[in-house]
Amino acid sequence: MNDEKQQDAGVPEGPPEKSAVIAFTLNGTAVTVHATPDRRVIDLLREDLGLTGSKEGCGTGECGACTIMVDGRTRLACLMVAAQLEGRTVETVESLADSDTGRRVRDAFVTHGAVQCGYCTPGMAMAALAVVRESPEADRPAIREALSGNLCRCTGYVQIIDAVVHVASEER
Amino acid sequence: MDPLQIGQSRPRGDAAAKVAGREPYAADAYPDNRLWARAVRPGVPSGRIVGLACDAALAVPGVVKVLRAGDVPGSNRQGIVHKDMPVLADDRVRCCADAVALVLAESPAAAAAGAAAVAVEIEPLPGVYDLDAALAEAAHLVHADRPGNLLARATIRKGDGADPLARCDVVVEGTFTTPVQAHAFLETESGVARLQPDGTLWMQVSTQSPFRDRFEIGHALSIPYDRIHIEAPCLGGGFGGKDGATVQCLLGLAALHADGRPVKMVWDREESFVAGYKRHACRLHYRLGARRDGTLQALHARIWYDTGAYAHLGAEVMELGMEHAAGPYRIPHALIEGWCVHTHNPTAGAMRAFGVCQVSFAFESMMDLLAQRLGMDPLALRTANALVRGDTNCAGIHLETSTGIKACLAQVARHPLWREREIWRRQAPPFKRRGVGLAAVFNAAGYGGGVRDAAIAKIEMDPTGHFIVHNAVSDMGQGNSSAFMQMAGHLLGQTADRLRIRQPDTRTAYPSGSSSAGRTTYTFGRALTFACETLKSRLLNRAGLMLFLQDDDDLVLEPDRVRHIPTDRSVTLAQLGAMMSAEERVCLGQFVAPTCKPVPDTATGFFIGFPHVIFSYSAHLARVEIDTLSGVVQVTNYLAVTDGGHVINPAMFHQQIQGGVAQGIGYALYEDFITHHGRVRTEDFTTYIIPGALDLPEIVSVACVEETEATGPFGMKGIGEVAMNGPLPAIANGVADAGMGRICRAPLTPERVLDNGVRAPATAQLQK
Structure with a gap:
């Protein structure tokens, strides 16, 4: 794997990459960005747009720290490229407090002690938002399953699950 | 809102910002006009470097510089106790993580392409990859000056040692093996650095030991300690893996060669697994x-x-x-x-x-x-x-x-x-x-024993009568800064909204050791209690002056004010803050953890x-x-x-x-x-x-x-x-x-x- 990556990276870059105009809705606002079509969405958000709430924990879709919502479904910003956002509706953790449900997720994470180092937390909160929006009837095991794509190295998950169970019960 | 109390289960001070994605981590810094640094790690675990050609790398569009061991101005060695780990390997490589060059480029992609284009020629040497091989007679030595491949050999003997085993009614025996474990914090090793116009090396880095980092960087790169300024924002996890130099010396080296431009380095997950402790x-x-x-x-x-x-x-x-x-x-x-x-x-x-x-x-x-x-x-x-x-x-x-x-x-x-x-x-x-x-x-x-486990805590009241705890021991997620707020609030009788924390900064806080060893909240916290008690008595004293009281009896520190109980007269903290000089509004406290004597x-x-x-x-x-x-x-x-x-x-x-x-x-x-x-x-x-x-x-x-x-x-x-x-x-x-x-x-x-x-x-x- 290592060798392959290095070979790919070793090919000198061609002529200056053409940037494309990509229009989408970001946290409720229509935006137009100039980016190369293959720019990773995580880089677009963090580096180009200054939205550093979404974190990169692995870059390979394994940890969930970059979880965002695209057209209402959870997606991993490290596995998407800019062109895929054309015409879509994107929500990042920066918009968490824009909805009642989002505020409840935020407050429950705070009051239930779901936050430690906080680096997985934005992605976890977006995954939590998705589950309580889509399946407020979800019980504790179902919530565990819904969050199983988001790795946390600090908590042992107990207080995260507590928080989401609490929000789900409020949403029912 | 009630004043903070010890023993209360209460939300951490940093939780709301972290959930909302607003807490700034070192990995989140994208300074303008930045360069990106990437280490070249050939991946050969044991060998002699016989050639290092950078021409092809320098020809990669966007690559600005390629640094090698000869560009390191100081000892080129890092290590907390033994300085044995090169920033950039000069002669030998001793593990797959060893870096031999550092690429500075305009983008991560250019840095990666540049790193891949550095041509490194390494003559493989024998290697020892497990305990038996390393301990075998005439084994290849990882370090020529460490015979037997032993970094240390030690013994504890209590009573008659193992001899009484022969007289025990029952003896059980077992051989156990444990694996290597990775810290796997979610925020990989990362930071930004810049050489300031006055010659100071400034760095914001994900570190458990900002004060010790100055020694590491100063030694490796030959920079006076007072010219190194480290800031340690909240870490996205540490667990020991950010105790010691990770990106620090590489970033410092890059900044020295970046013509005043800021440099950013973030290890990707693969590099973190390969090169992290x-x-x-x-x-x-x-x-x-x-x-x-x-x-x-x-x-x-x-x-x-x-x-x-x-x-x-x-x-x-x-x-x-x-x-x-x-x-x-x-x-x-x-x-x-x-x-x-x-x-x-x-x-x-x-x-x-x-x-x-x-x-x-x-x-x-x-x-x-x-x-x-x-x-x-x-x-x-x-x-x-x-x-x-x-x-x-x-x-x-x-x-x-x-x-x-x-x-x-x-x-x-x-x-x-x-x-x-x-x-x-x-x-x-x-x-x-x-x-x-x-x-x-x-x-x-x-x-x-043998290492002073000490901390110097600093508490400040600002001119508006709000309090700042100057944390000096990194918060890697364990919540020590919230514990410090709780301690300060408890001792000063203040509510959470009147307190804030400043994360470690070697220019404004004092050396207090690393965030490690189960000593972070204990040692710094104890020092902080002394600082808070000093500040409290000072505030009561100044309030007593303003209220024309003979002594400080019956004065209490409350949220926002100092009150004289018998007369119910009070002075607000904002009034006190305006009256006191900047120097007066700051108190320090020191503590050295107990040691075993004899x-x-x-x-x-x-x-x-x-x-x-x-x-x-x-x-x-x-x-x-x-x-x-x-x-x-x-x-x-x-x-x-x-x-x-x-x-x-x-x-x-x-x-x-x-x-x-x-x-x-x-x-x-x-x-x-x-x-x-x-x-x-x-x-x-x-x-x-x-x-x-x-x-x-x-x-x-x-x-x-x-x-x-x-x-x-x-x-x-x-x-x-x-x-x-x-x-x-x-x-x-x-x-x-x-x-x-x-x-x-x-x-x-x-x-x-x-x-x-x-x-x-x-x-x-x-x-x-």
């Missing part, structure tokens, strides 16, 4: 002797730590393990021998529980073997031998501080998870077996870090269910009862315990950092498995406050590490209890469980 793999051989009634008599432990290519804190890790090698038990005679062995594997260093979780596996497995041999209840055997205050531990230290293991065990004994274990075990569904395992563990707090002559070969005098204790219980067809072990319930002295904030206490248990369960069942001939095979989260939400049980944490720790702030002691020590032995004991045999090699993978269970059902047999 690791937990030591260990081999442990134990012989434990007891009387027929279960009274422990003698221990002979031999422990080998694979410390990898460079020293880091390898010797200190081994020493701490040796100091804990006999468990939290009273054993009159002990011989504990340790070898800290260099190999060409990635460098092992500090990680939560620092050498102790390895020995915990061995001694707690031995206790169950002994209980089985004697036909004794494993809990009763532990309780009968548990240390109490006034005992002498295996290192020969007379325990004069809080010692709560017996109380922890008593709480486990009363818990339904223990009392109802037989019924639960019998209810195992078809093709499943159930078992219940125990572990009694402990972990020292503080740096130990040091017993039990240990030889120890340099620093021995002995310790304060320990936290914990009794753990794991209920495990094993699928007899697949060998998969599921932990269905977990209980951790912990003596951490008085609890500052119960919610944060349980966070630390649950998180430590989670890492411990990962260590027990899944985590196995694999190298083959010195090259990393597990470089992503697909091959290196850390527990997810479905892998862990509802972890129950109980605080056991038998006695408070008199030396700590508000009677607390550090509990960040101890929880890591219980899960591996508790789970291994649970698997044995389920009749799947005793497994002495971690992690307990399905293959090992199945193989062991089939070969040796229901009997204790040692797996070599």
